[in-house]
Each structure stands twice: as C-alpha cells, then as structure tokens.
Amino acid sequence: NAGVTQTPKFQVLKTGQSMTLQCAQDMNHNSMYWYRQDPGMGLRLIYYSASEGTTDKGEVPNGYNVSRLNKREFSLRLESAAPSQTSVYFCASSEISYEQYFGPGTRLTVT
Amino acid sequence: GIQVEQSPPDLILQEGANSTLRCNFSDSVNNLQWFHQNPWGQLINLFYIPSGTKQNGRLSATTVATERYSLLYISSSQTTDSGVYFCAVAGAGNNRKLIWGLGTSLAVNP
Numbered sequence: 001n002a003g004v005t006q007t008p009k010f011q012v013l014k015t016g017q018s019m020t021l022q023c024a025q026d027m028n029h030n031s032m033y034w035y036r037q038d039p040g041m042g043l044r045l046i047y048y049s050a051s052e053g054t055t056d057k058g059e060v061p062n063g064y065n066v067s068r069l070n071k072r073e074f075s076l077r078l079e080s081a082a083p084s085q086t087s088v089y090f091c092a093s094s095e096i097s098y099e100q101y102f103g104p105g106t107r108l109t110v111t
Numbered sequence: 112g113i114q115v116e117q118s119p120p121d122l123i124l125q126e127g128a129n130s131t132l133r134c135n136f137s138d139s140v141n142n143l144q145w146f147h148q149n150p151w152g153q154l155i156n157l158f159y160i161p162s163g164t165k166q167n168g169r170l171s172a173t174t175v176a177t178e179r180y181s182l183l184y185i186s187s188s189q190t191t192d193s194g195v196y197f198c199a200v201a202g203a204g205n206n207r208k209l210i211w212g213l214g215t216s217l218a219v220n221p
Contacts, residue, residue, distance in 0.1 A: 031207055041213060042213050043197070043199070045208060045209065048208070058208060059208075059210075088152065094207070098142050098144075098159065098206050098207060099159040100144065100209070102153070102154040104152070104153060105152055105153075
C-alpha cells in the first residue's frame with residue numbers, strides 16, 4: 001500500500017497563477033484533510049472532508065477551494081496564488097479512530 | 112478555541128538518554144495525538160491517546176485528561192529519534208479538527 005500520496009512534490013508559482021494540489025489514499029479511509037505548515041509552526045487545518053460528498057472549513061480556508069472527487073481523492077485548489085500562500089502543504093486521511101496518516105507534503109513557493 | 116502548549120521547545124540529548132516531552136491543553140479533548148516529523152519532513156503518527164497510557168517499543172505516552180496534559184516518554188534515545196514532536200488535540204465539538212502545538216525540536220547526538 002502506498003498510503004497517502006501527494007502531487008506535485010515541489011511547485012513554484014507566480015502571484016495570480018492557479019494550481020491544484022492532488023491527494024490520494026489507498027487505505028479506504030472516510031475522512032481526508034488538507035493542512036499547511038509554515039516555518040517554526042505546527043500545522044493548521046485548511047479544509048477537511050469527513051466523508052465522500054462533504055467538505056468543511058478548517059482554521060485557514062481563505063484563498064483555497066477543495067473537491068472530494070471520490071472516496072480516494074481530495075484536491076486543494078489555489079485560484080489566485082499569493083506570496084502568503086508559500087508553505088508546505090500536507091494531506092492526511094483517517095478512519096473511525098481519528099488517527100491521521102500523512103502524505104509526504106508539497107512545497108509551494110509563490111513569487 | 113483550545114490552546115496547546117508544548118515544552119520544552121528544544122531539547123538536545125546524548126544517544127542513550129531518556130526524555131519526557133509535555134503537552135498542556137486548555138479545555139476538554141476527545142482526540143489527542145502525538146506525531147513525529149523527521150528531518151526530511153515526513154509526519155508519522157505515534158499515538159492516538161485521548162486518555163490513559165500506551166507503549167510502543169521505546170516510546171510511551173500518558174494522557175491525564177482531567178488535568179489537561181499529556182506526556183511522551185522516549186527511552187534509550189537514538190539518533191533516528193531526532194526531529195520535531197507535535198501534540199495535536201480536538202475538542203468535544205469535532206474530533207477531526209486537530210489543533211496543533213508548536214512542537215518540541217529534539218536533537219540526539221551520537
């Protein structure tokens with residue numbers, strides 16, 4: 001099992017460009033999450049999906065949109081990237097026990 | 112919302128030493144997890160422990176929910192234990208919305 005996979009691993013955008021970060025999990029988990037991590041900080045929840053067909057805002061949703069494409073896939077879209085969105089983005093998934101399992105992260109730089 | 116404080120912020124150990132990391136939280140929690148972020152950035156779930164005690168090899172954790180703290184014990188530390196240890200909690204309203212502490216940065220020297 002690959003667990004949680006994320007693409008791309010690295011991305012550089014110019015201010016105003018758009019992009020979609022992809023996440024997939026093969027553990028048959030119902031819940032999926034998107035976080036961002038900034039230097040010297042813990043993680044902050046952007047959006048989560050408790051189950052297929054539902055999405056909810058986390059702590060820092062502004063500037064982002066999400067799509068729960070199916071049970072396996074949960075994507076994060078930046079419609080108009082800003083330098084403040086420079087960060088490392090992590091996707092995670094969990095089941096009934098709420099233990100979260102993380103992907104390897106995407107390092108995004110917005111210039 | 113819930114506040115999470117971890118201590119100490121930084122820790123340097125010699126290989127073989129033991130350590131205790133602490134996580135204090137400001138309100139009742141239904142979900143508490145400890146994670147290790149290795150020097151390459153990968154986040155690994157260590158324990159799901161909203162209450163009680165668990166052990167996994169050289170690591171163990173205890174959460175005293177009534178007193179709003181959790182402890183992570185590392186025994187006989189190894190260089191591979193280096194990295195940042197995070198505590199994350201969720202309150203009664205939503206078990207999925209984890210609030211994260213700032214972490215304890217651990218360096219284990221050979």
